[in-house]
Amino acid sequence: MHGLAAVYKKELQDQLSSYRFVILFALIAMVSFITSYMAAVHLRENLETLSATRFPFLMLFSTPGVMFSMIQFVAFFGPLIGIVSGFDAINRERSQGTLIKVIAQPVYRDAVINGKFLAGVTTVALMFTAILLVISGFGLAVVGVVPGVEEILRLFIYLVVSIFYIAFWLALSILFSILFKSMATSALASVALWIFLSFFVSLGAEVAADMLVPIDRKNESTPEEVLRHVHVQEAVSLFSPMVLYSNATATIIDPMRKTTRSFVLMGPLEELLSARFRNPLTLGQSLLIVLPHMLALVAITVICFAISYTIFMLQEVRT
Amino acid sequence: MIIETTDLTKRYGHQTAVKDLCLKVEDGEIFGFLGPNGAGKTTTLLMLLGLTRPSAGAAAVCGLDPLRMAREVKRHVGYLPENVGFYGDMDAVQSLEYVADLNGIEVRAARKKIYELLELVGLQDHARKKTGAFSRGMKQRLGIAEVLMKDPKLLLLDEPTLGLDPEGAIQMIGLIEALNRSRRITVLLSSHNLSQVQRISHRVGIMIAGQLIAAGSVEDLARERFGLGDKVYTLEEVYLEYFQEA
Ligand SMILES: Nc1ncnc2c1ncn2[C@@H]1O[C@H](COP(=O)(O)OP(=O)(O)O)[C@@H](O)[C@H]1O
Ligand SMILES: [Mg+2]
Numbered sequence A: 001m002h003g004l005a006a007v008y009k010k011e012l013q014d015q016l017s018s019y020r021f022v023i024l025f026a027l028i029a030m031v032s033f034i035t036s037y038m039a040a041v042h043l044r045e046n047l048e049t050l051s052a053t054r055f056p057f058l059m060l061f062s063t064p065g066v067m068f069s070m071i072q073f074v075a076f077f078g079p080l081i082g083i084v085s086g087f088d089a090i091n092r093e094r095s096q097g098t099l100i101k102v103i104a105q106p107v108y109r110d111a112v113i114n115g116k117f118l119a120g121v122t123t124v125a126l127m128f129t130a131i132l133l134v135i136s137g138f139g140l141a142v143v144g145v146v147p148g149v150e151e152i153l154r155l156f157i158y159l160v161v162s163i164f165y166i167a168f169w170l171a172l173s174i175l176f177s178i179l180f181k182s183m184a185t186s187a188l189a190s191v192a193l194w195i196f197l198s199f200f201v202s203l204g205a206e207v208a209a210d211m212l213v214p215i216d217r218k219n220e221s222t223p224e225e226v227l228r229h230v231h232v233q234e235a236v237s238l239f240s241p242m243v244l245y246s247n248a249t250a251t252i253i254d255p256m257r258k259t260t261r262s263f264v265l266m267g268p269l270e271e272l273l274s275a276r277f278r279n280p281l282t283l284g285q286s287l288l289i290v291l292p293h294m295l296a297l298v299a300i301t302v303i304c305f306a307i308s309y310t311i312f313m314l315q316e317v318r319t
Numbered sequence B: 001m002i003i004e005t006t007d008l009t010k011r012y013g014h015q016t017a018v019k020d021l022c023l024k025v026e027d028g029e030i031f032g033f034l035g036p037n038g039a040g041k042t043t044t045l046l047m048l049l050g051l052t053r054p055s056a057g058a059a060a061v062c063g064l065d066p067l068r069m070a071r072e073v074k075r076h077v078g079y080l081p082e083n084v085g086f087y088g089d090m091d092a093v094q095s096l097e098y099v100a101d102l103n104g105i106e107v108r109a110a111r112k113k114i115y116e117l118l119e120l121v122g123l124q125d126h127a128r129k130k131t132g133a134f135s136r137g138m139k140q141r142l143g144i145a146e147v148l149m150k151d152p153k154l155l156l157l158d159e160p161t162l163g164l165d166p167e168g169a170i171q172m173i174g175l176i177e178a179l180n181r182s183r184r185i186t187v188l189l190s191s192h193n194l195s196q197v198q199r200i201s202h203r204v205g206i207m208i209a210g211q212l213i214a215a216g217s218v219e220d221l222a223r224e225r226f227g228l229g230d231k232v233y234t235l236e237e238v239y240l241e242y243f244q245e246a
Helices: A002-017 A019-045 A070-086 A089-096 A099-103 A110-142 A149-179 A183-212 A223-237 A241-253 A268-276 A283-314 B041-048 B070-076 B092-102 B107-120 B136-148 B166-183 B194-200 B218-226 B235-245
Strands: B003-012 B015-021 B030-034 B056-061 B077-080 B154-158 B186-190 B203-208 B211-216
Touching: A002 A019, A002 A110, A002 B092, A019 A070, A019 A110, A070 A110, A070 A149, A070 A183, A070 A241, A089 A099, A089 A110, A089 A149, A089 A183, A099 A110, A110 A149, A110 A283, A149 A183, A149 A241, A149 A283, A183 A223, A183 A241, A241 A283, B003 B041, B015 B041, B015 B211, B030 B166, B030 B194, B041 B056, B041 B154, B041 B186, B070 B077, B077 B136, B092 B107, B092 B136, B107 B136, B136 B166, B154 B166, B166 B186, B166 B194, B194 B235, B203 B218, B203 B235, B211 B218, B218 B235
Parallel strands: B030 B186, B030 B203, B077 B154, B154 B186
Antiparallel strands: B003 B015, B003 B056, B203 B211
16 A cells, blocks of 8 residues: 555645646636636626525526636536646656656555546545635625535535546546557547547537438428437437536536426427426435436546556556 | 576567576576677566566566565565666655655655665765756666665666766676675676676676576686686677677
């Protein structure tokens, strides 16, 4: 165990004192500050009309500020945090000749990869917790709303899901840092996969749905067909971690949401229903809706790390 | 016997890097491991440490199987890689602290030892200098300090004099000899620097194309090659003779 502790300690120090961490932190802090400020101002103006909402505090995170809400920003930008923290984890050590030196010490080889991954996750967790606390304090000051117990619980779940989301990208970029000897290649591969999974999968979902269950837009398609079309599209888009994450967190943060489906896809009756009965879901109900999404998110993170782990343990180290 | 291998073999695809190696190194000696580039010296050292899995054969290091007891073996064996690397933003003390940490040495004990070792390798004036600014010779000496952190019984040094200026090489060789004498550390070193190896090695082994073609003291090898005579042969002459034959 002393091996894991030693690597973890060193990696955490490295992460926290690196320029890349400072830059990332400054960037995220700035954006979330602006976003939540806008949200807060908007909230304060509308607090009377919004009195029906029981969770004004959570709206700090789900209300779009300038262009996007805090949640959307993390969904989009979070992967980059993971990638930046992990893309050179192993190949840098290889190229500077320190990897062999470390594993020639009396430690298990997995101490290296476990220590690096855990240190990365810790960094992300620290960064995120700090930002959530800042926004919350900000909300208290500007809007003057005090979070209730349930709101704090929801925020906590949001925090945990976000950390898993970023941990997935961290695990992925560590995998690439094992597979590719060059740091530039592994950074590029991670970013390419990020763009693919985040943007093209949604497009691909559309295409797949059109191909599998074509809907005739002129002649009325049967409702069953439309439904199946939507189902295919949703199923395919779940391959995107960004979609998984957005769906999960949107429902957690906004108790008014009763489905992970976007409002556009709702039938008119469903829309009417959800508008008329504006009672928030209980936390348990919200969790039930997003449980599959959260499990999927955890699963892909674990799988990705397990693959990295296995490859790293089997790989020959000569430098 | 601190090292004993039987028919140790390593294949990479079709290529055989090390073939049926039977190497014996005795407790307390300095063994010079010679051979041209690509002969399989590094691969052998890696197998002795359990860092590379042999394709066939077995090894015993300090009486332990490095495959199954890798961590135990690495507790007693220090390995200095051919191009030892450092974290450029750490200074010499921090570098040694990390190695101490990896060896599970308690912080206070490590502190004292770090300065002793820096003194031993002659880096006491550069204790707080970043390793990124170290010269090749300084890096090599810091590397030696790092492998001494665990109080090894056996040192595996891969080309410790490579890339050093003649003076640096002589210093390094002197340091290795002193470690062997005063701390009773067994040393297996691979090198191209034949005259230096001859100066300190009790025995040498010549490896060519994955095979150990000769092992013994320089006089033994010379006698085997050139027969009995009054002439004293240098290691270089012996080495070239073996090399031409192979
Ligand atoms: N990962 C590898 N894949 C294929 N061949 C390798 C690999 N590593 C080493 N070799 C080959 O093994 C042989 C021995 O290499 P090495 O042990 O480094 O020699 P030395 O240290 O004596 O110069 C060389 O011919 C080298 O090309
Ligand atoms: Mg070599």
